[in-house]
Amino acid sequence: MMGRRLRRLWNLTRRHLGGIGAAVLTVGLVYSGSVEWLELRSLDKRFELRPRRAPSAPIVIVSIDEASVRELNEPWPFPRRLHGQLIDRISAWKPLVIGFDVLFPEPSSRGRKDDEVLGAAVTRAGNVVLAASCIKEMQALTDIQIGYVVVDCNLPILEVGRGAVAAAPVDLYQDADSHVRRAPLNVLVGDKMEPGFDHQIYRQAVAAGLPAKALPDADTILVNFRGGRDSFPSIPYYRIVKGEVTPEAFPGELTGKIVLIGSTTQAEHDVFPTVFSGGVGMSGVEIHANVLETLIRGDPIREVPRTVSTALALIAALAGSGLVVRFRALRALVVTALAWVVVAGLSYAIFATADVWLRDAAFTVGLMLGYGSTATEHFIRTQRERRRMSLFFSQEVVRTLMRERDEGSLTSSRRVVTVLFSDIRDFTSLSEKLAPEQVNEMVLDYLTEMTEIVEKNGGVVDKYIGDCVMALYNAPLPNPDHAANAVRTGLELQERVLSVSAKWHAKIGVPIRCGVGINTGEAVVGFLGSRKRPAYTAIGDAVNLAARLEPLTKDHGASIIISEYTHQLVQGRFPTRPLGEVTVKGKLLPVKIYGVVPTSVRQHTRVALDAAAMLTTIGDGQSWRARTADISEGGLALTGLPPDWDVGRKIQIRLDGGGLSRQVLAEGTIVSRRGDAAGVQFTTVEGDSKPAIAD
Template sequence: MRRYLMRWFLGSSIIVFFMLHVMSPPSSLFSWQFIHNLERDLYDLRLNVAAASVVDDRVIIVDIDEKSLAEIGRWPWNRQILSQLVDRLFIDYEIDLLGLDIAFPEADNSSGWSQLEVLANTLLKDQDGFLAQLPEIKKQLDYDQQFADSLHHRRVVLGFSFATLESRMENVQAGLLPEPLLTAEEVRLLPLKYESANGYIANLPLLQANALGAGHFNVSPDVDGVVRRVPMLQAYQGDLYESLSLAMARVILGEPTIELGLEKGSGGYHRLEFLQLGARKIPVDAYLRTLIPFRGPQGSFPYLSASDVLKQRVSDPQLLKDKIVLLGTTAQGLLDLRTTPVATVYPGVEIHANLLAGILDHQLMDQPAYIVGMEWIILVLSGVLLLFLLSLLSPLWATVNTVLLVTGIVWFNVMVWEQLNLVLPLAATLLMILSLFLFSMSYGYFIESSHKRAMAHLFGQYVPPELVDEMSRDPSSFNMRGENRDMTVLFSDVRGFTTISEGLEPQELSELMNEFLTPMTRIIHEQRGTIDKYMGDAIMAFWGAPLRDEKHARHALDAAMGMVQTLEAMQPQFKARGWPEIKVGVGLNSGPMNVGNMGSQFRIAYTVMGDAVNLGSRLEGLTKQYGVQIIASETTVAAVPEYAFRELDRVRVKGKDLPVVIYEPLGARDHLTESVISELVLYETALTHYREQHWELARQLLLQLREQSPERLLYSIYLERIDYFSHNPPGEDWDGVYTFTTK
């Protein structure tokens, strides 16, 4: 009896542990972060499972993508182009409503109109002829007015952004805010709880005055950095401003006002539960945020390149007719990519498209206050039932009943999600069931030292001992299961290895490779890299796993530069021993990769796979074509802004349809000499002329560059291409991409 009482006491302690968590506010002593972390993961899992697979063509995203930037020019575009884009959408394609996921806080001075105004008031103020022409000149050069005119009397909702504490833009005030949805006087009388912004980046008064309305495009990342919610109402200086999706929904539904749905307790109204928009309820949490109803990964809504719209290349104009359009960007350099439950890189503009569709479809998830009570009841009932069963049943039947209980709770949770749009917490209940089961089976504890030994056994052959020690401090965070991560891969290969090997005896060749591979490996380890494998004379390494590395691209690039420099320093030593000179080619690429234990039942290895890995291998092979020792992809270059690079080419490698821009690293920007900078500027000018098909201008500059640096193969490559294209023009639609048909 005493033994059973102790078992019930310890089992009940586990139940009480989770009950305290459920009943405690998130910031209290009895609220445990690891349960909240799991809850977020389970929410993401349910969201992905329930996501619709059908593309919603009611909302079209006009995308300022890499293609648009390449064709139209770098951002920001002048407002004349934007006014043309708006006119195209409303006149040529007859859209219904346009929302802009972009703010325009500053005047556009790219036309030179502001300088002309200064001259008109100073040096040319007495020139009657000039002053008489000034109004007409203004029509041509006042791009802000042209843009404002394109918005006037059209259904256009502008976007703007609030500066929160996390954004590090304290007290920024740019542009003009629209009229608030609720003023500070109205809000003061309501029992609302919210986080106030400390600044804003809005639109020019001229633009705001000509638009139908405006909404903020702020998002609200959770503590793990994942965007799951958007503040439907954002406070600033006591006033409440609506989100972009809410502002667009009000226009579409013809609902000028919003009513507040307040929960009434014994002491009066004390919490806002939802926003009433006509017949639609928009559920919000205590901080006025709404869960984003993601339809799926990127592409749940049709995308059209902004350049295609501007140049009237949309294949089916009916796709846009009477549709809702969101203008936003997916270009990496424009910083509107978010981490979401459905994708680690997700366009911010599609977040607003999901919210707008959810409002129109009555498909917004809710977490009302009574959810806590439901979770508490389920927790207590399932805990007591399981504790009773586990104390009576054999291990086999205890396992069967535990699985059945988990299945029933998950089924009920999913039904509530799908039928009632309610997000019922799940993590605490599942963890409690698991804890009770492990406790009952006497299998709940693991010895820390065994984890460390296992960590060294698993990863010791791949990473240096220092990293194994670092990983051992938190062994539960590391395993060899496959997962997708953003990483950088390096491929290195010895040039002319076959010739080298034929000229040496087997023993000498072995010594040579040992002398070569040892310092190369040391450099990779010093830069926190993981050796994947040696392939004869080749090395494959990666950064970002098993230990996460936010600077994986920089560390990989430093390793590549260090390998080349060290090899050059070793050449006198090789020469003294009668060995041939060794040159290497190194390819670097960053991107999402699958990492983990992979192989067969006969042999398995911790390695990386995926398109990003294959591209890294292809880039290593291209070093021979361009006469350079290191080639880095555009994704690696974007992640290391402190380095200077020479753009080599836009290429389409074998096995990939999409082109990639490749670069040669030159070193830290602040260490470049004047001669290198001058040569780089001249080369970039030649490259621009080449891609604009100004063959003779490009030829003259490249000849000058080749005369300055005759050892650089790159200039001769482009001169040969120019000779060919001069006699065989590539056509107006030529994209400047060179396609390689071999590895």
């Protein structure tokens, strides 16, 4: 019992080896980070497909753009006094907080006064958060994103920063592909966690009256980007400095808003690829606006735990393999594609509606690897089996067998079949007269001819047993006239063996003859045998009886013997003669058997004739006197022949007396033997002899 269970478990495991290997490989790829870039690209694609969301948080960008550089006619970096003027003008609107995304780590090149003017404006405003630049060291995180450890921060110089409410690291985090998708809430500076630039601005805005949202319990967040460049309202730097935009003219423009000041020019290199950048890049200040929008709305992208996505990938690999095992490859491909569409659609839906990121790239990889590995293994195994089957079956049968096997319908079952056995008579003694190479060549000739005839009549060669051929009819392909087709095969076999015999008689001086046994009955048909080497065959009493009938052909002087069961199905369609009852080995009750007479001998009306026959064998010139029993235009029956004149022997015939109007001269071939009697088929009849036969 235990052994059977283990074998069953092994068989199940063997069929899913491709899926198991794919599952292991998928997990390895996930934890090695090899599919992370696919996951990140998949996240980007979700943002692209999701409808754009208009920003709703009170955020305005004051952009240091190309127009400002041109209109102010000042090279970058601008004089710090201009920054001071800007802060003073913005403060007149009474914004919630001002975030200055410009670094001031060194004194101004324009002198101390330039720094003091800016510092005084920062102090007067009382709500300015300045940017600090940090010295970072990269480290690999467990989730494959690039991580940083801040070693030190370059804070704004004292003259500028003493009046700021905070100075915080402004640096953005980039993934391994250089895209910005995450933002730091807190930054490890030395051994202490400090709020990042966006976190500090958010805290100041909440302190100034902005409704607070619960922040994620994490040091980094996935930014819920609202769109690409220019998604947030902005005012050019120069328009405020030059007084074109004032509180009097635009009273609500910056009042109660979070104002971010920063460069939006490509020349400043403060641009980064993001989920929406499309290769152009988004300015740092716009990215900070997206981070603040995410914090204010409280909707950062939430990640499904990696263990869940890894488990899904594992299941996908096994499912992809299982689909190939369960269905045909094409149908499995369709189901696999549908499974991918469902999961991809589900993952997009929960992203678009709930801001949840379910990593499905690993699922896709697992599904593809599971399907691909098993389908490839299945294809290789199928092609190997197809080539092996092609050695025994016709292409039509092979296609049917493979299709039914793939559909799972090719199991062993009971069905009525007709079984034919045929082999070369006296093959053992014949082999002793030949070299092994000659035996091989002769058997090859014989079996090739036999196989062609079997397949022509809708049968399949079940197996070759030495010189013996076993053929099935009505399996695996339906063959309603299977009994008649089997008998027809036997008749054509006897015709064809004459040509094979003539060839080998000329070579070795020995004719070849064969016997055919045919039976119809119920048998178990299907792929049978050991688990390692199954073969399509039939087993049962019907097969055994057919095998027992074939050797009886020699004893009963018939080249083809059929059982009474086959005879019932073909009666009246072929000339047969009863041979009595026999008890074969393995059966208790006797079986009626019938001999099938070659149709070429029986296609003409026979008449009784008792005439002297002078016979001479063609080739060795042996002569023999015999008597005729009957005659027709196609042949005659003889009695008194020597026992070694076998089927297939060609003879010259001279007939005299018996009421013949004249002497008959002809040539013919012995086509059947029984005792000292023989059936002869005419091959040629001299012209003057034909009227005598006709009379």
